[in-house]
Amino acid sequence: MKRDVLIIGAGGVAQVVAHKCAQNNDVLGAIHIASRTLSKCESILASVRDKGAMKQDGTLKAHQVDAMDTAAVAQLIRDTGAQIVINVGSAFVNAYVLDACIETGAAYIDTAIHEDPDKICETPPWYSNYEWKKRDLCAQKGVTAILGAGFDPGVVNAFARFAIDQMDSVKSIDIVDINAGDHGKYFATNFDPEINFREFTGTVYYWEDQQWKEKAMFESGRDWDLPVVGKQRAYQSGHDEVHSLAVNYPDADVRFWMGFGDHYINVFTVLKNLGLLSEQPVKTAEGLEVVPLKLVKAVLPDPASLAPGYTGKTCIGDLVKGVKDGEEVELFVYNVADHAEAYKEVGSQGISYTAGVPPVAAALLVASGAWDAGTMKNVEELDPKPFFTQLDRLGLPTRVKDARGDHPWNA
Amino acid sequence: MKRDVLIIGAGGVAQVVAHKCAQNNDVLGAIHIASRTLSKCESILASVRDKGAMKQDGTLKAHQVDAMDTAAVAQLIRDTGAQIVINVGSAFVNAYVLDACIETGAAYIDTAIHEDPDKICETPPWYSNYEWKKRDLCAQKGVTAILGAGFDPGVVNAFARFAIDQMDSVKSIDIVDINAGDHGKYFATNFDPEINFREFTGTVYYWEDQQWKEKAMFESGRDWDLPVVGKQRAYQSGHDEVHSLAVNYPDADVRFWMGFGDHYINVFTVLKNLGLLSEQPVKTAEGLEVVPLKLVKAVLPDPASLAPGYTGKTCIGDLVKGVKDGEEVELFVYNVADHAEAYKEVGSQGISYTAGVPPVAAALLVASGAWDAGTMKNVEELDPKPFFTQLDRLGLPTRVKDARGDHPWNA
Numbered sequence: 033m034k035r036d037v038l039i040i041g042a043g044g045v046a047q048v049v050a051h052k053c054a055q056n057n058d059v060l061g062a063i064h065i066a067s068r069t070l071s072k073c074e075s076i077l078a079s080v081r082d083k084g085a086m087k088q089d090g091t092l093k094a095h096q097v098d099a100m101d102t103a104a105v106a107q108l109i110r111d112t113g114a115q116i117v118i119n120v121g122s123a124f125v126n127a128y129v130l131d132a133c134i135e136t137g138a139a140y141i142d143t144a145i146h147e148d149p150d151k152i153c154e155t156p157p158w159y160s161n162y163e164w165k166k167r168d169l170c171a172q173k174g175v176t177a178i179l180g181a182g183f184d185p186g187v188v189n190a191f192a193r194f195a196i197d198q199m200d201s202v203k204s205i206d207i208v209d210i211n212a213g214d215h216g217k218y219f220a221t222n223f224d225p226e227i228n229f230r231e232f233t234g235t236v237y238y239w240e241d242q243q244w245k246e247k248a249m250f251e252s253g254r255d256w257d258l259p260v261v262g263k264q265r266a267y268q269s270g271h272d273e274v275h276s277l278a279v280n281y282p283d284a285d286v287r288f289w290m291g292f293g294d295h296y297i298n299v300f301t302v303l304k305n306l307g308l309l310s311e312q313p314v315k316t317a318e319g320l321e322v323v324p325l326k327l328v329k330a331v332l333p334d335p336a337s338l339a340p341g342y343t344g345k346t347c348i349g350d351l352v353k354g355v356k357d358g359e360e361v362e363l364f365v366y367n368v369a370d371h372a373e374a375y376k377e378v379g380s381q382g383i384s385y386t387a388g389v390p391p392v393a394a395a396l397l398v399a400s401g402a403w404d405a406g407t408m409k410n411v412e413e414l415d416p417k418p419f420f421t422q423l424d425r426l427g428l429p430t431r432v433k434d435a436r437g438d439h440p441w442n443a
Numbered sequence: 444m445k446r447d448v449l450i451i452g453a454g455g456v457a458q459v460v461a462h463k464c465a466q467n468n469d470v471l472g473a474i475h476i477a478s479r480t481l482s483k484c485e486s487i488l489a490s491v492r493d494k495g496a497m498k499q500d501g502t503l504k505a506h507q508v509d510a511m512d513t514a515a516v517a518q519l520i521r522d523t524g525a526q527i528v529i530n531v532g533s534a535f536v537n538a539y540v541l542d543a544c545i546e547t548g549a550a551y552i553d554t555a556i557h558e559d560p561d562k563i564c565e566t567p568p569w570y571s572n573y574e575w576k577k578r579d580l581c582a583q584k585g586v587t588a589i590l591g592a593g594f595d596p597g598v599v600n601a602f603a604r605f606a607i608d609q610m611d612s613v614k615s616i617d618i619v620d621i622n623a624g625d626h627g628k629y630f631a632t633n634f635d636p637e638i639n640f641r642e643f644t645g646t647v648y649y650w651e652d653q654q655w656k657e658k659a660m661f662e663s664g665r666d667w668d669l670p671v672v673g674k675q676r677a678y679q680s681g682h683d684e685v686h687s688l689a690v691n692y693p694d695a696d697v698r699f700w701m702g703f704g705d706h707y708i709n710v711f712t713v714l715k716n717l718g719l720l721s722e723q724p725v726k727t728a729e730g731l732e733v734v735p736l737k738l739v740k741a742v743l744p745d746p747a748s749l750a751p752g753y754t755g756k757t758c759i760g761d762l763v764k765g766v767k768d769g770e771e772v773e774l775f776v777y778n779v780a781d782h783a784e785a786y787k788e789v790g791s792q793g794i795s796y797t798a799g800v801p802p803v804a805a806a807l808l809v810a811s812g813a814w815d816a817g818t819m820k821n822v823e824e825l826d827p828k829p830f831f832t833q834l835d836r837l838g839l840p841t842r843v844k845d846a847r848g849d850h851p852w853n854a
Contacts, residue, residue, distance in 0.1 A: 218716045218717070219713075219716065219717060298709065298713065299713050299717070302630075302709065302710050302713040302714070303713070303717075305629045305630065306629070306630060306710070306714075306739070306742055306743065307742040308719070308738075308739070308742060310742075314738070314741045314742055315741065316733075316734075316737045316738060316740070316741045317737065317740065317741065318737060320731075320733065320737070322727075322731065322733050322738050322741070323727075324738060324742060326727045326728065326729060326731070327719075327725070327727060327733050327735060327738050328717070328719070329727070329728065330725045330726060330727045330728065330733070331717055331718040331719060331721075331725055331735060332717065
């Protein structure tokens with residue numbers, strides 16, 4: 033039984049992970065958190081203590097580490113004795129942290145695909161570029177590595193698997209991510225602006241008719257009528273989970289839809305057209321080399337700072353269509369989360385909450401053995417039911433809308 | 444008779460000034476051009492030679508100078524023997540170049556108010572902050588200094604004076620600047636973005652009811668129906684000429700209106716609200732200190748690069764209202780310029796053309812003695828008629844719309 037946890041990263045998602053680990057430190061054990069900036073780790077631990085989140089007495093410790101230094105991460109894993117690493121650092125560090133886990137035998141859990149800072153939007157499927165190259169090595173060394181175990185990717189992969197398990201064949205998976213919340217700022221991104229904008233500046237890859245297809249961002253929009261948040265416009269976007277679901281369910285069309293308001297699109301469009309979202313440095317008249325996207329990140333609100341005033345709800349779900357007993361069937365499997373409730377519980381906004389709770393659920397399943405696969409897995413390759421049970425308990429209940437109506441997944 | 448000219452600056456306006464000086468080098472003499480970057484001066488001189496602009500054989504020479512170094516500029520004036528300095532460098536250098544002229548006795552002509560890079564939008568009247576402090580010194584040393592002799596400020600000041608000279612009393616001066624041209628780019632500013640945006644990020648100062656009043660940018664918009672360019676929306680903006688006209692005609696309301704399309708306003712609003720037009724440095728996550736406005740300047744098209752594809756016309760004029768023989772009268776004094784014609788003649792777009800031709804007209808009047816005032820003057824303090832005569836000849840004809848109809852100023 034693996035128990036002691038090392039959290040990599042100290043942003044808004046890491047804060048949620050730390051709180052949720054603390055609330056479950058009877059199952060998990062010692063909690064370590066490490067990032068480039070020690071003070072950010074310490075302030076997360078202070079918040080855990082302030083809320084009295086620790087279920088029982090135990091270790092809670094901050095560390096400084098350069099997560100791009102595999103040897104340093106491996107050393108930290110050995111020094112702390114951590115058996116589970118929850119990596120919620122920048123997507124730029126993932127490959128290095130994964131290598132440290134393979135080296136030390138610790139279980140690895142992340143919430144996003146590795147990204148090379150210099151490359152935007154690589155060729156699909158994205159998991160092939162870095163993670164899946166290490167799959168055989170994980171199997172060979174018996175290392176559990178659960179890829180993309182946040183909400184999307186993560187829970188939405190489990191939603192897909194859950195729906196498909198009830199069908200004879202699947203025809204399409206449409207993942208819809210709506211944030212109907214209001215942070216009250218002129219403009220802000222809900223997570224690291226650098227990662228957020230990179231997601232939308234590249235080509236939109238999707239899987240249709242058993243092949244990869246491409247669209248431009250905001251080229252394809254569609255109105256959705258969803259539980260709780262109501263009618264919302266979403267646009268086809270590139271997203272990690274499309275790249276594993278398409279490989280695991282090659283007969284299904286796989287698309288991702290992200291909700292955007294007109295204001296977001298306008299600001300994004302202006303910045304993009306002016307070249308301010310570029311990751312390529314430009315030189316000012318004074319000779320200073322600046323990466324525009326990094327300056328944009330610097331002027332935008334820190335996503336963590338949005339939490340106190342954030343109101344409203346998110347709805348993220350999968351519309352899965354298929355055939356069962358010769359009949360066409362469709363299920364919408366979804367979760368609704370509330371920004372203000374998340375802040376009250378763990379001091380974070382809803383987007384961080386939905387991203388940070390699932391990897392802790394996954395860690396609990398690794399600890400219990402249910403998901404301790406001894407190899408590399410995407411979430412849809414694992415049994416979704418114990419995952420939903422943990423998520424229900426941790427504050428992210430799964431519901432289903434189908435021919436029977438709108439009901440909990442297990443009702 | 445003063446003849447030899449030193450041009451300070453090597454941007455789009457300097458290019459027009461150099462061409463126009465060359466076309467008139469029978470009245471003016473040697474032509475020197477100096478800026479921080481020698482190669483920019485040299486490419487302007489190459490353009491003058493390419494177009495065969497020199498009216499007669501003569502000196503045409505490029506120099507490197509740091510225009511913020513008064514001693515270096517003074518030395519260059521002495522070395523070249525220049526008797527007239529046309530300063531079309533950045534507004535940040537004006538005070539230093541003026542000092543060099545006062546030191547050497549050369550006549551000084553500029554097209555904008557001095558600006559301190561660290562201060563945005565100082566208290567009105569702006570000329571009091573730097574230039575007018577040197578007025579007594581100019582008078583004492585017999586140095587001619589003509590302030591703000593571009594189009595606006597400059598020609599529009601002469602428009603006001605011309606209209607007011609035909610009235611018993613003046614009630615209001617509304618200056619309207621419409622660029623109905625199309626550069627074909629997603630977004631660009633027509634002159635240095637840094638100066639352009641600074642103009643619109645500060646408070647809008649205007650003179651009404653014999654006092655300074657304030658508005659926010661884009662707070663006050665008005666539709667104008669103008670000759671040639673037709674119906675256009677313009678917004679009350681801060682502008683240099685308001686700050687001398689209000690002092691010289693304290694009984695008149697003095698307002699400036701700049702035409703903006705919805706697209707410009709949208710881009711400007713997004714950039715401003717995000718903090719990207721700030722002149723205060725911000726620090727990126729990597730620790731790099733960047734002035735956002737300087738990065739925005741770096742990503743925008745170089746204003747000089749707009750010239751080849753620029754089409755359409757500008758209309759800049761003064762609506763002056765007053766009383767004559769007990770009757771209310773109003774005159775609209777204006778000029779219409781054409782982008783493509785400007786490019787054909789001097790390789791620049793219309794905005795540079797309208798800004799660059801007037802200081803050459805002023806230099807010709809200094810050379811002829813008509814405007815060689817031997818002290819510091821704003822343009823409305825000088826006789827507008829010889830100025831209009833030169834402008835007619837140089838390609839910027841003045842027209843008047845009044846009770847008689849629409850006619851040349853001298854018809």
